[in-house]
Amino acid sequence: MTSRSEIRFVLNGQDITLDQVAADETLLDFLRIDRRLTGTKEGCAEGDCGACTVLVGRLQAGALHYEPVNACIRLLASVDACHVVTIEHLSGPGGQLHPVQQAMVDHHASQCGFCTPGIVMSLYALWMENPAPLEIEIETALQGNLCRCTGYEPILRAAQAASDLGSPTGDALNRERNHMTGRLKALCDGRRVDVRKGTSRAILPASVDDLAEVLLAHPEATIVAGATDVGLWVTKFLQEISPVVFLNHLEGLRRIEVGPDGIKIGAGVSYTDSRAVLTAGYPHLAAFWDRIAGWQIRAMGTVGGNLANGSPIGDTPPVLIALGASLTLRKGADRRRLPVEDFFIDYGKQDLAPGEFLESIHVPQSKKGTRHAAYKISKRRDEDISAVCAAFNLTVEDGTITAARIAFGGMAATPKRAAHAEAALIGQPWDEATLMQAAACLDDDFSPLTDWRASAAYRLQVSKNLFRRFWLEQQGTGQPVRLSA
Amino acid sequence: MNRHDTPQAPGATDPGSGPARARAAAGTRPIKGGVSKDMQHDSAIKHVTGRATYCDDIAEPAGTLHAYLGLSTRAHARIMELDFSAVQRAAGVVGVLTAADIPGVNDVSPTGRNDEPVLAEQKVEFWGQPVFAVVAETRDAARRAARLARITYEDLPHVLEPDVARAQGGPYVTPPLTLKRGTAETELLKAPHRLKGEMRVGGQDHLYLEGHIAFALPGEDDDVTVHSSTQHPTEAQHMVAHVLGVPSNAVTVNVRRMGGGFGGKETQMNLFCAVAAVAAKKWHRPVKIRPDRDDDMSATGKRHDFVIDYEVGFDDAGVICAVKADFTARCGFSSDLSGPVTDRALFHADNAYYYPNVLLNSHPMKTNTVSNTAFRGFGGPQGVMAAERIIEEIAYALGRDTFDIRKANFYGTETRNVTPYHQTVEDNIAPRIVSELEQNADYQSRRQAVLDWNAKGGVIRRGIALTPVKFGISFTATWYNQAGALLHIYTDGSIQLNHGGTEMGQGLNTKVAQVVAEELQVDIDRIKITRTTTEKVPNTSATAASSGSDLNGMAAQDAALQIKERLTDFAAEQWQTDRSNIRFIANAVQIDEETVPFADFIRQAYMARVHLSAAGFYKTPKIHWDRATGKGRPFYYYAYGAACSEVSVDTLTGEYRVERTDILHDVGRSLNPVIDKGQIEGAFVQGMGWLTTEELWWDAQGQLRTHAPSTYKIPLASDRPRIFNVALVRWSENRENTIKRSKAVGEPPFMLGISVFEALSHAVASVAEYQTCPRLDAPATPERVLMAIERLRRG
Numbered sequence A: 001m002t003s004r005s006e007i008r009f010v011l012n013g014q015d016i017t018l019d020q021v022a023a024d025e026t027l028l029d030f031l032r033i034d035r036r037l038t039g040t041k042e043g044c045a046e047g048d049c050g051a052c053t054v055l056v057g058r059l060q061a062g063a064l065h066y067e068p069v070n071a072c073i074r075l076l077a078s079v080d081a082c083h084v085v086t087i088e089h090l091s092g093p094g095g096q097l098h099p100v101q102q103a104m105v106d107h108h109a110s111q112c113g114f115c116t117p118g119i120v121m122s123l124y125a126l127w128m129e130n131p132a133p134l135e136i137e138i139e140t141a142l143q144g145n146l147c148r149c150t151g152y153e154p155i156l157r158a159a160q161a162a163s164d165l166g167s168p169t170g171d172a173l174n175r176e177r178n179h180m181t182g183r184l185k186a187l188c189d190g191r192r193v194d195v196r197k198g199t200s201r202a203i204l205p206a207s208v209d210d211l212a213e214v215l216l217a218h219p220e221a222t223i224v225a226g227a228t229d230v231g232l233w234v235t236k237f238l239q240e241i242s243p244v245v246f247l248n249h250l251e252g253l254r255r256i257e258v259g260p261d262g263i264k265i266g267a268g269v270s271y272t273d274s275r276a277v278l279t280a281g282y283p284h285l286a287a288f289w290d291r292i293a294g295w296q297i298r299a300m301g302t303v304g305g306n307l308a309n310g311s312p313i314g315d316t317p318p319v320l321i322a323l324g325a326s327l328t329l330r331k332g333a334d335r336r337r338l339p340v341e342d343f344f345i346d347y348g349k350q351d352l353a354p355g356e357f358l359e360s361i362h363v364p365q366s367k368k369g370t371r372h373a374a375y376k377i378s379k380r381r382d383e384d385i386s387a388v389c390a391a392f393n394l395t396v397e398d399g400t401i402t403a404a405r406i407a408f409g410g411m412a413a414t415p416k417r418a419a420h421a422e423a424a425l426i427g428q429p430w431d432e433a434t435l436m437q438a439a440a441c442l443d444d445d446f447s448p449l450t451d452w453r454a455s456a457a458y459r460l461q462v463s464k465n466l467f468r469r470f471w472l473e474q475q476g477t478g479q480p481v482r483l484s485a
Numbered sequence B: 001m002n003r004h005d006t007p008q009a010p011g012a013t014d015p016g017s018g019p020a021r022a023r024a025a026a027g028t029r030p031i032k033g034g035v036s037k038d039m040q041h042d043s044a045i046k047h048v049t050g051r052a053t054y055c056d057d058i059a060e061p062a063g064t065l066h067a068y069l070g071l072s073t074r075a076h077a078r079i080m081e082l083d084f085s086a087v088q089r090a091a092g093v094v095g096v097l098t099a100a101d102i103p104g105v106n107d108v109s110p111t112g113r114n115d116e117p118v119l120a121e122q123k124v125e126f127w128g129q130p131v132f133a134v135v136a137e138t139r140d141a142a143r144r145a146a147r148l149a150r151i152t153y154e155d156l157p158h159v160l161e162p163d164v165a166r167a168q169g170g171p172y173v174t175p176p177l178t179l180k181r182g183t184a185e186t187e188l189l190k191a192p193h194r195l196k197g198e199m200r201v202g203g204q205d206h207l208y209l210e211g212h213i214a215f216a217l218p219g220e221d222d223d224v225t226v227h228s229s230t231q232h233p234t235e236a237q238h239m240v241a242h243v244l245g246v247p248s249n250a251v252t253v254n255v256r257r258m259g260g261g262f263g264g265k266e267t268q269m270n271l272f273c274a275v276a277a278v279a280a281k282k283w284h285r286p287v288k289i290r291p292d293r294d295d296d297m298s299a300t301g302k303r304h305d306f307v308i309d310y311e312v313g314f315d316d317a318g319v320i321c322a323v324k325a326d327f328t329a330r331c332g333f334s335s336d337l338s339g340p341v342t343d344r345a346l347f348h349a350d351n352a353y354y355y356p357n358v359l360l361n362s363h364p365m366k367t368n369t370v371s372n373t374a375f376r377g378f379g380g381p382q383g384v385m386a387a388e389r390i391i392e393e394i395a396y397a398l399g400r401d402t403f404d405i406r407k408a409n410f411y412g413t414e415t416r417n418v419t420p421y422h423q424t425v426e427d428n429i430a431p432r433i434v435s436e437l438e439q440n441a442d443y444q445s446r447r448q449a450v451l452d453w454n455a456k457g458g459v460i461r462r463g464i465a466l467t468p469v470k471f472g473i474s475f476t477a478t479w480y481n482q483a484g485a486l487l488h489i490y491t492d493g494s495i496q497l498n499h500g501g502t503e504m505g506q507g508l509n510t511k512v513a514q515v516v517a518e519e520l521q522v523d524i525d526r527i528k529i530t531r532t533t534t535e536k537v538p539n540t541s542a543t544a545a546s547s548g549s550d551l552n553g554m555a556a557q558d559a560a561l562q563i564k565e566r567l568t569d570f571a572a573e574q575w576q577t578d579r580s581n582i583r584f585i586a587n588a589v590q591i592d593e594e595t596v597p598f599a600d601f602i603r604q605a606y607m608a609r610v611h612l613s614a615a616g617f618y619k620t621p622k623i624h625w626d627r628a629t630g631k632g633r634p635f636y637y638y639a640y641g642a643a644c645s646e647v648s649v650d651t652l653t654g655e656y657r658v659e660r661t662d663i664l665h666d667v668g669r670s671l672n673p674v675i676d677k678g679q680i681e682g683a684f685v686q687g688m689g690w691l692t693t694e695e696l697w698w699d700a701q702g703q704l705r706t707h708a709p710s711t712y713k714i715p716l717a718s719d720r721p722r723i724f725n726v727a728l729v730r731w732s733e734n735r736e737n738t739i740k741r742s743k744a745v746g747e748p749p750f751m752l753g754i755s756v757f758e759a760l761s762h763a764v765a766s767v768a769e770y771q772t773c774p775r776l777d778a779p780a781t782p783e784r785v786l787m788a789i790e791r792l793r794r795g
């Protein structure tokens, strides 16, 4: 089948076809500059403020699903076959305010108003999913939205009041869901998309096999999943990324399979979509997962991208290493499987050959007798990068520690196991003294850096203290050992 | 003609409601939107629909060019060579601006000290200093090309920290200030107890959601019009004129609204306005400049960081005998507003406490960092931090609750009421507010519960603190305390109002419109406030120092009263009655027994040739300040407040959470309670952010590494207190004759955030049984909290 050299999507109510799209063009610039839809704002161009929040609806297993995303780092070519909804689409035909907008007005939830369109969009997404949210659910939905004026209090009140003003069943996006599903299906023609602007080129392969083929032909290509890292290379560093090969439109990579030997997560699965299956097997990950980035980023970003990016401060590598996860890499038709910890060779260097891509991640089933924890330490509780991330996985049999996998992020040039600490645990009695001895071994395991997130001294100190937290938590003394959410 | 005949004046339909309905409503119900009413922000609907226009949303005329700054990558260096050959060759580039292209004076120093070049010449003095600007067909092209410049530097030694600068005998950027009353030095020696210490208080980035931006359109002759997001259009106008070398009358600056300012757009926008204007004149095309967030944060000033050395003498009851303190500030490479900012730090180093003998010195140090500037509170918060640290020191030394020490040192009403700058505190309501909050927040029993909880020795500790605020209102530069307004009534009875203040989210336009609605007794919908422009109201002051509604509300009221005066004269004459029989009632004028709807009345006034436009003016009375002697009355009045915060702290990690905050805050007789409450909530959270997670971090080379929200962490929704009770002091009314007896609200509640910091300190102290003052530095990041805990545990 020949490839298609244009991208097609629906913007609010309008069909858009673009035959000139650069690899690094962002959705935000397209909206603001090309379409003059200026309601969507730029506050940071790095995914951290939410002023640019729009909804993107896409088909998943035939069903239309809307998510809030950061238009500033969403690459334009990746909205092929999607429905993009901006703030301009929210009010009714006669200009009457949407319930979320009306609630924001009623509760005086805007001051300067610059964050407001983005906040309205996040709250709109929340209201559609969960019209009567708890306070903590609202806070979680707003982890990716900054407001410098209001102190958030009136915004929370508005979020709680919105459902009194209207229910999502009557909402335009829901009323037109079937119609829009049909419109988007019509855009999915199963062809490879290969779109260019000048010398810049973006490719959306037709299938996973096609992806493998494209990458063999273009080993120099930049692979893009959620673009929550790559987007910043563009907006912050003006890096040349063409040709780009997108992958998370591929249903074949968005699958999650649960089998006897564990959970298999496709490389295109977002943080959001992987949450349920992971936390079912590993309940300790629930609180942890909600502290990775904010809602928009979790909807876009993938676990696969987090691994492939190879950052020493990524949150999922230590967790996956501690769980004993592995990954499948594919080049053409060849596949190889690798423990996650072996994937990270050195700072900025992963075991990934040109033309090769990460296809899936395998997380083993939880075993009896294992004790788990995952901790994230950051300056701000939510939407912050870890100063230290720690994951524990200890097997205790008859009061003796028989296996230990403890991995840290933020402590070395790569996500890394605490080998000395692990050794100090194995074969020892499961008690506080053993754990504190192991904690002391961190001095041998790591010599962390001082930077703007934390000093070396703090990183070491807090890492050691986390051994005590782990012990106390496992003991279940009845006394809280962590702050409540 | 019968005097009741009203010939149709041009354009005479009643706005919004239509004549018939207006007539029905006239006089029968109270007006909508008078003072003291909860009125929504006039742009609220535009905000939530995305239709509010910010500077970057203004449609660009064909041919608009974009400028992008090139910033220095050295903290201090001589510029040896500038090579723009690759820049010039890049796609879309129209040209490069350097200092040599500036037709007038290469300086935007707001205080006339001539120490702040628009574009660096010969040398750069901080990492991030603008050196040149690329002008190109698109912003993207300009931004890309700016990275292609080759600058050769020769490094010079740099100094980043203010205390290091002072120790090295480095220069001040502006003259220091001394405040002195009594004989602190001798009284310190005589005091039963004496303590000294050092505190470091970090700076703060404004992180307004809308960054800096200016958009200049060239006109004929020397003219240029600049749309910008500035808090000080008049100063931007003067600076653009100065830089272009043209008179001020050639330059117009317009501001519809800002996406947040907080002081960060008081002077810092001048540079962007100047660059856009110079480029627009040079190429005769509209030019827009908008830095990205990293450049915005690297190139523009922030709240001043301070190192505070204090010494206090006190008696057994914890009553202060004498205080001596040195305030060493990181001012950056130029003076900007560092003079008045460091002055204000000293003015607030007493907070709400009486110092019988006091000696305060400021040290505004030059450092090789971005030039620090105004930020909500303007140095005041840093001063208050010193006062609260001194209180803590005394409390821990005597083994007492900090709250008791606070109460023991409050200003009195008849005695003990003179400040370090010799102004008498005439309106002290702090003790009453504090004791009401103590009751409302149930302070004493909650404190006991905190102590009991901590006594169990668990991992999670609690802390609680109740702190007061007293904040002086007025610009300390006396001449700034003036304002103008322009009011037009059109023949259809619609009203256009303009004043010198700018709207940055604080609801100023709404409040000023309420004042006019009240004076003229018309519904607020009848009044349109247009953008702020130097064309309508000249020589305005910055919308700063919390003064927006105090000054502009008064000026607008003056304009309304002038017109009302003329209208009353007209009615007395036309209806042949006494002026005392004329009343402005809701949307109508009552003359004797007759009620004339407002629009009809205005039409008649027009036909009778009444001047329906007025320029209002106001200047604040009573204030004076002699900086040389450190004496005077710099403040017209004080605003007060108090906050009680309770926190939980994880003693293994230093992480924390604010469990509850109760606030009682004084805004006098509020012009708009719901807007004032919004200011208080927002200011509190911003103040809390300053002292907790917002950390500015420079590397050894002098590069700021926390220059975007990814690395600089302001509070999120999940950081606000779990329980958050905010109340206005209902009984308060300004003793001075301010607009409707209200008080300023922009800045004072910022300092309520200090209650969180003090509560954290309390929780930390618990690990050493409250025997040691934790001496926490700010911001109290989880790291600083944990390291303080570990320090206290080691003993």
Ligand SMILES: Cc1cc2nc3c(=O)[nH]c(=O)nc-3n(C[C@@H](O)[C@@H](O)[C@H](O)COP(=O)(O)OP(=O)(O)OC[C@H]3O[C@@H](n4cnc5c(N)ncnc54)[C@H](O)[C@@H]3O)c2cc1C
Pocket: A046, A047, A048, A222, A223, A224, A225, A226, A227, A228, A229, A230, A231, A247, A267, A291, A292, A293, A294, A297, A300, A301, A302, A303, A304, A305, A306, A307, A308, A309, A313, A314, A315, A316, A356, A357, A358, A359, A383, A384, A385, A386
């Ligand atoms: C505001 C914000 C907050 C964030 N907060 C956190 C946080 O709290 N914790 C955290 O860990 N991270 C955080 N991140 C980073 C995190 O979102 C990314 O690391 C994300 O997981 C990357 O996934 P992606 O799908 O977006 O990858 P992309 O950005 O698309 O790609 C990332 C890298 O992986 C490569 N890649 C992607 N998929 C594959 C594949 N299948 N095969 C081979 N190579 C591939 C790409 O080429 C690129 O090098 C944050 C980012 C932002 C913008």
Ligand code: FES
Pocket: A041, A042, A043, A044, A045, A046, A047, A048, A049, A050, A051, A052, A053, A070, A071, A072, A073
């Ligand atoms: S502009 Fe800040 S998240 Fe997109």
Ligand code: FES
Pocket: A109, A110, A111, A112, A113, A114, A115, A116, A146, A147, A148, A149, A150, B209, B259, B260, B505
């Ligand atoms: S209202 Fe100004 S940033 Fe939210």
